[in-house]
Amino acid sequence: MNKVFGNVYGPKYYGFLGSFNAVIVIILTPLITSLTKKFRIISVIACGGLLYAVSLAVCGALIMFLLNGMYEKLMNNK
Structure with missing residues (x-):
């Protein structure tokens, strides 16, 4: 992620991605379990x-x- 977002935002976005995934799993697991x-x-x-x-x-x-x-982009640049 450092290549995409740089050294400043890469670790920040990577941490957010993991935290967001955990929150979604914790919230949706009881809901999906009750529905199924x-x-x-x-x-x-x-x-x-x-x-x-x-x-x-x-x-x-x-x-x-x-x-x-x-x-395609590489071939068009030649």
Whole structure:
């Protein structure tokens, strides 16, 4: 993060990112647990696996999109 935000803001944003993640997990865990109590456990696990797979696919597509953009930029500069 230092390369993106510099030596001053990099550690600050990195700490904020970890803290924000922890707060979101602490807040949303009881809410999601109470919402999923009425469903069968295997259905909840299957839904979680599906959401995990979708998130990996989106991240993979985003990385390929960014790499393609960098490649195009490099090729246009030559």
